[in-house]
Every structure is written in structure tokens, then in C-alpha cells.
Amino acid sequence: MRFDTIIIGGGLAGLVCGIKLQKAGQKCAIVSAGQSAMHFSSGTFDLLGRLPDGTEVESPLEAMASLPAEHPYSVLGVEKVAEYAAQAKEFFAECGIKVNGDASRNSWRVTPTGERKAAWLTLGDFTPPASREEKIGNKALIINILGYLDFNTKFLADSFEKQGTECRIASIKLEEMERLRKNPSEMRSTNIARVMDRDGIWEKTADQIKTLIKGEDIVVLPAVFGLKDASVVEKLREAIGIKTMFVATMPPSVPGIRTQMTLKSEFEKAGGRFFLGDTVTESTADEKGQIRNISTVNFNDIRMEADNFVLATGSFFSKGLIATPDKIYEPVFGIDLTYNEGRENWFNTNFWKKQNYISFGARVDADLNASIDGNKISNLYAIGSVTGGTNALYEGCGGGVAIITALAAADRILEKK
Numbered sequence: 001m002r003f004d005t006i007i008i009g010g011g012l013a014g015l016v017c018g019i020k021l022q023k024a025g026q027k028c029a030i031v032s033a034g035q036s037a038m039h040f041s042s043g044t045f046d047l048l049g050r051l052p053d054g055t056e057v058e059s060p061l062e063a064m065a066s067l068p069a070e071h072p073y074s075v076l077g078v079e080k081v082a083e084y085a086a087q088a089k090e091f092f093a094e095c096g097i098k099v100n101g102d103a104s105r106n107s108w109r110v111t112p113t114g115e116r117k118a119a120w121l122t123l124g125d126f127t128p129p130a131s132r133e134e135k136i137g138n139k140a141l142i143i144n145i146l147g148y149l150d151f152n153t154k155f156l157a158d159s160f161e162k163q164g165t166e167c168r169i170a171s172i173k174l175e176e177m178e179r180l181r182k183n184p185s186e187m188r189s190t191n192i193a194r195v196m197d198r199d200g201i202w203e204k205t206a207d208q209i210k211t212l213i214k215g216e217d218i219v220v221l222p223a224v225f226g227l228k229d230a231s232v233v234e235k236l237r238e239a240i241g242i243k244t245m246f247v248a249t250m251p252p253s254v255p256g257i258r259t260q261m262t263l264k265s266e267f268e269k270a271g272g273r274f275f276l277g278d279t280v281t282e283s284t285a286d287e288k289g290q291i292r293n294i295s296t297v298n299f300n301d302i303r304m305e306a307d308n309f310v311l312a313t314g315s316f317f318s319k320g321l322i323a324t325p326d327k328i329y330e331p332v333f334g335i336d337l338t339y340n341e342g343r344e345n346w347f348n349t350n351f352w353k354k355q356n357y358i359s360f361g362a363r364v365d366a367d368l369n370a371s372i373d374g375n376k377i378s379n380l381y382a383i384g385s386v387t388g389g390t391n392a393l394y395e396g397c398g399g400g401v402a403i404i405t406a407l408a409a410a411d412r413i414l415e416k417k
């Protein structure tokens with residue numbers, strides 16, 4: 001099997017890169033082992049929420065100048081990052097995904113526990129407050145679905161009340177949900193969303209919500225609507241008739257999974273081949289060190305060949321990086337990584353502190369090329385959270401690094417032609 005480019009990993013980074021390449025006329029394949037971080041996503045993409053020294057960031061593009069040289073944004077150059085950040089909104093719009101937000105100023109998403117975190121692009125479901133302090137309304141009605149445990153109404157009410165919003169908590173009960181409710185492990189966001197997607201159910205939901213409103217100016221709901229497409233979210237908003245705010249739930253993330261599925265179908269519509277549930281196990285290089293082909297579990301001894309390869313396998317969470325007691329390695333190509341020697345430097349025993357291991361990953365140059373034993377591999381690119389030099393969790397930049405490195409790597413590949 002031969003392609004122009006093979007992408008390993010079909011999460012946010014792999015899909016964005018694949019769509020851009022495929023739409024530009026390349027013949028691409030994505031091989032992806034399984035779920036990605038999108039299944040756990042908050043529904044927002046973060047660009048930069050905090051500097052490595054802990055300084056909170058209001059204007060991501062301005063703050064990037066203070067990032068260390070090894071950060072992927074510094075490696076690409078802040079001007080380039082600004083260009084790709086501007087392209088990203090258009091990219092999602094072309095894929096039929098509505099996003100709001102601006103790279104010049106962070107907005108503040110509400111987390112499932114009611115905290116506020118800096119956000120860049122926010123899926124259309126959400127209406128992030130413009131500041132950390134902004135109150136969501138004067139009187140909020142926080143509504144849950146009876147029996148659903150992954151939406152903590154009390155935490156949300158406590159946090160909204162601190163900002164001066166009077167809150168009331170209520171729940172709705174739908175007979176169509178009763179089969180799920182009999183078994184609490186079935187009462188999960190994706191199962192609820194499947195029921196809500198059925199004809200007539202969101203109308204019933206809206207009717208029940210309307211009868212519960214008693215002078216409130218905002219309704220707060222869990223983001224468990226629209227697994228297939230976001231239209232039900234808009235329809236529900238319109239039917240409720242007052243400001244309606246959806247808040248991310250504990251995983252799985254309905255908006256995240258919808259986005260993943262939409263991007264995958266956009267890639268396939270453009271003619272890309274997506275091999276889901278397959279794992280790339282090893283690669284072969286030629287005498288000049290260029291990668292020639294890869295093998296996968298499902299295709300066994302049938303090699304997949306390409307001119308270029310993109311590694312988008314994620315961090316430890318997705319098994320893009322592996323840690324043993326004494327070393328950290330990248331399992332497909334064995335590329336060079338940036339990481340602290342000495343296991344004691346990998347993590348802080350205080351779980352809540354910054355964890356160094358999250359910043360470990362592929363060492364890349366300005367072309368996003370990876371290296372093996374110090375030798376640049378000019379047809380191998382590393383993108384997304386497999387790249388090192390940034391602590392996505394601490395700095396709040398995971399989505400941004402994934403999208404921007406993906407767009408940049410696609411350009412580098414296209415420039416070669």
C-alpha cells in the first residue's frame with residue numbers, strides 16, 4: 001500500500017494535518033489505534049493559559065515571546081504561530097465545526113467543577129465568560145437529568161454564587177431515560193446524548209425545562225446534547241427561549257467525540273483512508289536514514305509505504321510515549337526525545353504540583369522534523385502532544401500545540417512538492 005503521506009495517530013493533530021494535506025491533493029492515510037484525548041476534551045482548545053513560571057496569560061500571542069526556546073511555539077516562531085492560529089477558525093468552519101474565540105485574548109471556560117480556565121477556541125455549544133470574574137447572569141437555574149452523576153450541580157452553584165449569581169438546582173425526568181437509569185453505569189454522557197438525539201426527545205426536554213423556569217435569566221445544562229451533530233444544541237437553545245449555557249461534564253465528552261467524528265468524516269470525504277483500531281508497530285529506514293515504510297498489527301507483513309510520515313501518537317496517555325522504570329522512549333521510530341534524566345526528576349509526589357513528565361516528548365526542529373541519534377529525518381514529522389518542550393496541562397496549550405503544529409507540518413510537506 002502506497003500513500004503520499006501516512007499519519008500515525010488520528011487524534012486532533014493527526015486529523016487536522018490529514019485534512020489539510022488531503023484537501024491539497026495528497027493521498028493520505030491515517031492509522032489510529034483507538035480513542036484520543038478528544039474523547040475527554042473540555043470542548044475548548046487552549047492556546048496558552050499560563051507561562052512555565054506560573055504567570056497567568058490574558059493575551060496568548062503577546063505572551064508567547066516569553067516562552068522558552070524549546071517550546072513548539074518558539075520553535076515555529078511566534079509570527080508563524082499567529083498565522084496558523086488565524087487559519088484555525090477558518091479550518092474548523094470549512095469542516096462544519098463552529099468555534100468561537102480569538103488568539104489575541106483568552107476567554108474563560110467553566111470546568112465541570114465550576115472553576116474557570118483560559119480558553120482559545122470554544123465549540124459553538126459553549127458560551128465562555130469573557131473574564132474570570134464575569135457573572136453568568138443574575139439568577140441561574142442549573143438543571144440536571146435525574147440519575148446522571150457526572151454533572152456536579154452543587155459545585156457549579158457554589159462557584160456561580162461566589163460571583164454573585166443566585167442559583168437554583170432542579171432536575172428533569174424523561175421516561176425515555178428510564179432504561180439507562182436502572183443501571184447507573186449506563187447513565188453516561190454519550191448514552192444520554194444518543195437518547196437526546198432521537199426525534200421528539202429534545203422537544204420534550206425543552207418543554208420540561210420551560211416549566212421549571214421561575215424568573216431566572218439563564219439556564220445551565222450539562223453538555224450531553226448532539227453526539228452526531230450540533231444542531232440539537234441550537235434547537236434546544238431556541239426552544240428554551242432564555243440564555244442557555246452548556247457546561248462540560250466529566251468524561252466522556254459529547255462535544256469532543258462529535259468533533260472527532262466530524263473531523264474523521266471530513267478527512268474521509270476528502271478521500272483520505274482512516275485505518276481505525278490498528279497500531280503501527282515498527283518502521284524501516286533506507287541507507288540515508290529516510291523512513292520508507294511502516295508495519296501495523298492488522299496488516300502484519302504488508303508494509304505501508306509513503307514519501308512522508310507524520311507522528312501524531314500523543315503523549316503517555318495515548319501510548320505515543322512509553323515510560324519504563326529507567327527510560328522514556330517513543331515506540332514506533334525510536335526518535336530522540338527531550339526528557340530529564342533520572343526518574344526522580346520525572347514527577348512530583350504532590351499530585352497537584354506541576355509534573356515534569358508531561359513536558360517530555362519528541363525533539364523537533366523548525367521544520368518539525370524528528371531526529372534519530374541526532375540525525376534529522378527529513379521525511380518524518382512529529383506533531384501534537386507527542387512533541388516535547390511544553391507542559392500542556394500546566395500551561396494550558398494542548399489544543400493549540402496540536403492544531404498549530406499539524407497545520408505547520410502539512411505546509412512543510414506541501415512546500416516540498
Ligand SMILES: Cc1cc2nc3c(=O)[nH]c(=O)nc-3n(C[C@H](O)[C@H](O)[C@H](O)COP(=O)(O)OP(=O)(O)OC[C@H]3O[C@@H](n4cnc5c(N)ncnc54)[C@H](O)[C@@H]3O)c2cc1C
Pocket residue numbers: 008009010011012013014031032033034035036037038040041042043044045046047278279280281312313314315317318319320332383384385386392397398399400402
Ligand atoms: C484527558 C485529556 C484531556 C484533554 N483535554 C483538553 C482540552 O479540553 N483542551 C485542550 O486544549 N487540550 C486538552 N488536552 C491536551 C491534548 O493533549 C490536546 O488538546 C490534543 O487533543 C492532543 O492531540 P494529539 O492528536 O496530539 O494526541 P491524542 O489525542 O492523544 O491522539 C493520539 C492518537 O494516536 C493513537 N496512537 C498512539 N500510538 C499509536 C500507534 N503506535 N499506532 C497507531 N495509533 C497510535 C492513539 O490511539 C490516539 O488516537 C487533553 C489531554 C488529555 C490527556
